[in-house]
Amino acid sequence: MQLSTLLKPEAVRVFGTMSSKKRLFQELGEVAQTVYGLSASEAVNALQERESLGPTGVGHGVALPHARLAGLDNVRGAFIRLEKPIDFGAVDRQPVDLIFALFAPQDSGVDHLKALALVSRTLRDATVCGKLRANTDPATLHAVLTEAQTSNQAA
Template identity: 65%
Template sequence: MEFSELLKPEAVKVLNSASSKKRLMQDISDLSAQVYDLNADVVLDAMLAREALGPTGVGHGIALPHARLSDLDSVLGVFVLLDKPIDFGSVDRQPVDIAFALFAPEDAGVDHLKALALVSRTLRDASVCAKLRANRNPATLYTILTSAEAEQAA
């Protein structure tokens, strides 16, 4: 699995409007509707239901919200960089400024886990996160994510 399979360049955005966890999830839902033609309300409800099971803020300013959706054929991603960090209820209690949302078919099984592992492994790299945080251009952010994967494989 590769970032280019998970993430369209148009699904990368810098947000300055997210003031809360719920607002961020709404923005991610809206972006997924625009880019992948998903139902924003269904996406939001699925993310909130998953979040109710336990926070997806994994620490170091990173959140990996995810949900399973019945009408998907493959795993899809949305990447958001926040201008201003927000409280996300993360395990380390640090505010979040990087969010990578994953949406998987209900029966995705191993593909969902592979995608989550790829995103997690990439965003655990402090140098990748530093590059992401230093840029505000969505095209550059997409390039950083897709080239980070290539560097890790080398």
Template identity: 65%
Template sequence: MEMTTILKPEAVRVIASASSKKRLFHELGEIANAAYGLDPGVVVAALLDRENLGPTGVGHGVALPHARVPSINEVRGVFVLLEKPVSFDSVDRQPVDIAFALFAPEEAGVEHLKALARVSRTLRNEAICQKLRANDDAATLYTILTEDDNAKAA
């Protein structure tokens, strides 16, 4: 699955500060609303419900919150770089400064898993995370996240 299929440029942001995981989820909901027209309240509730099953902080300052959302017909993503990391109950207990949220249709199966695997593979790459952390321009962040797609197309 291509990153450009999952993520729109408008869904990439730098956030100066989010005081908590819950506040970050609200920010993700607002961005999902602006980029994809998703109801922010529904998005936040879905993220919180999923997080109650277990934390989605995967370590090394990265979180991959994800949820199934009604009224969406394809997997969509929101990427945020936090200027000030937040506590996220991550597996390594480190605060999170990179979050890539995925939203999938309620009936999505394989596509949701493929998207999650693609995002996870990208953000496990230490060089990519270093590039992301070294930039504070949303357009540049989008380019970094979609570089692989562009290289394959060339």
């Protein structure tokens, strides 16, 4: 599984500020609709439903919200970088500025877990996170994310 197949370049966004986690999920829903043809409201509802089970803020300013949705054939991703971090209820209580959301088919099973593990591994790399935080161009952010995986596999 490759990050480049999960994340289309047009699914990478940068925002200066975001008022809340709810507003962030609305933006992710818009990306899911615009880029992948999903229902924005279904995507938002599924993300909120998953989040109600426990926060998906994994620490160090990173969140990995994810949801299963009908009408998808493959796992898809969206990445948002915030210039001003927001409270996300993360495990380390730190605000979040790097958000990689995953949308998986209803019955994706192991593919969903593999995608989550791949994104988690990539965003645990402090060098990758530093490069993401140092850039505001969506094309550059996409390149950092997809090249990070390639260089990690080579190592």
